[in-house]
Amino acid sequence: MTLAYGNMPLDRGTNQRKNKRWLAAEFTREDTLFCVINDGQCLFNKEEVLSPIYLSKSQVPTVNVDSCIYLGKGDLGLQSLDNNTLDTSTAGNSNIHQPSAISIFAIDFNKLRFSTQEALSEMGQWQGLRKVTANLSAIDASILALAKGLVHWHISHQFCGQCGHANRSVEAGHARRCSDCRNMSFPRTDPAVIMLVEKMFSDGIPRCLLGRQASWVEGMYSTLAGFVDPGETLEQAVIREVVEETAIHVENPQYIASQPWPFPASVMLGFTAVATSEKIDISQDDLEDARWFSREQLVNFGVNSSVIAGEDSADNPQYKLSSGDSISSYLITAWKNKEIGQY
Known part of the structure; x- marks a missing residue:
């Protein structure tokens, strides 16, 4: 199983993007593409087969290189600018020097002129990325996740955390410099551990520990997760989070694996762990429920495809997993299939 958002085909050009002449040349190339992020949403076509819309420079004529974020360059397959989509079916990891490599920039919708904003909204539809990930190629989902994460970071770090003056975008959108004290800020990614906890019970049946929050769709359960605290290892975070949430x-x-999670700015670090106790106590945490599930029970789980929309699914059994784009779903499915874990 491939984890969503982690199939990045772009060479991010860490050294090249600091060269203003190189960046300006990439920005003005005819084959350079742009993706626009509007309040966390991405632009897609209105066709039955959903595809993200990538724009040419002529479609965003008033933007300048300093207002854009350089995502990277890669061999993305054949361009199809007639309908503003890419054929990414043959795309793969590539190096920035390949002749066929295409540069992609991200733009914050709010930096566009009103006339351009109107034209884009008429051209396509705005959708939250998680809501449509299942319909996208792994490469498109990864590119849009990067764009979404970086645009959000710029919006949320407009002022210097050291002196309070305005920050300015530098290094092709991969850093911000204070206009007064010159303090540099860089995109942050908050590490979070997410764990499939298993235990062999006295009846000889192994079970895994899942929990749910009250705000979730009714019947949805997921693996436990939490942010890593300062001064602790990932393994220590796993142990602490499980005991804090469930005792x-x-x-x-x-x-096991990791997953970029720009919702808004995390990386999920997947683990398994073996429980040495059995009695659950959620009175000290914000979980609504936590319980043990056997593999046989998991087989009857539905995959909840409407979690993001906040709607229940009529064709689900009593319990359901979170959306299939999450590493939680991956860990549970892999354990159910005996691909991970000790039991």
Whole structure:
């Protein structure tokens, strides 16, 4: 199973993007593309087969290079600017020097002129990325996730955390410099651990520990998760979070996989862990419920495709997993299929 948002085909050009002449040349190339982020939403076509809309420079004529964010350059397949989409079916990891490599920039919708904003809204439809990820190629989802994350970071870091003066975008949108004290800020990513906790019960049946919050769609359960505290290892965070949320003690945390999670700015670090206790207590945390599930029970779970829309699914059984784009769904499915874990 491939984790969403982690299939980045772009070479981010860490050294090249600091060269203003190189960046200006990429910005003005005819084949350079732009994706626009509007209040966290991405622009898609209105066709039955959903595709993100990538714009040419002529479609955003008033933007300048300093107001854009350089995402990177890659061999993205054949361009199809007639309908403003890309054929990413043959795209793959590439190097920035390949002749066929295309540069992509991200733009904050609010930096566009009103006439351009109107034209874009008529051209396509704005959708939240998580709501449509299942319909996108892995590459498109990864590019849009990067764009969304960086645009959000710029919006939320407009002022210097040291002196309070305005920050300015520098280094092709990958840093912000204070206009007064010159303090530099860089995009932050908050590490969070997410863990599939398992235990072999006295009846000889292994079970995993899942929980739910009251705000979630009825019947939806997920793996436990939490942010890493300062001064602790990832393994320590796994142990602490599980006992804080459920009073279950665990040992032997084992790293499985990671996933970019720009909602708004995290990286999810997936683990398994073995429980050494059984009795759940959620009275000290914000979980509405937590319980043990066997593999047989998980087989009857529905995958909740309407979590993001906040709607229930009529064809679901009693319980359901979170949206399939999450590493939580990956961990649960992998454990159910005996691909991870000790039992």
